[in-house]
Amino acid sequence: MALIALGFLSASCATAHPVPTERLGASQAAVRAATEVGAENSPQASLYLRLAQEELEQGKQLVAAGENEKAAVAFRRSSADAELALALARDSTAQQEAKAATEALNSVKNAK
DSSP states (O other), X not given: OHHHHXXXXXXXXXXXXXXXXXXXXXXXXXXXXXXXXXXXXXXXXHHHHHHHHXXXXXXXXXXXXXXXXXXXXXXXXXXXXXXXXXXXXXHHHHHHHHHHHHHHHHHXXXXX
């Protein structure tokens, strides 16, 4: 009986998931990158940045609760949303720069 209990206990320990430190770091880096390019200044990008920040915090809470597998999923979602926020912020910046360049070109044309 003791051997069965010991076997069950060791089997349950073998399935424990380690703390997803790499995913945590990747998520933090992605959120930081989106913040640095000004994702909070674009309506669409700010939505995904906020989601990424919330999912990052949720992942940290799950790690604290010992739910490492669920935390890894939250960190993956956070990274994906932060990367989307980064892309949307860059797109918004590019569109603004293109609009400014077009306006400058039009004003040069009209001045002639």
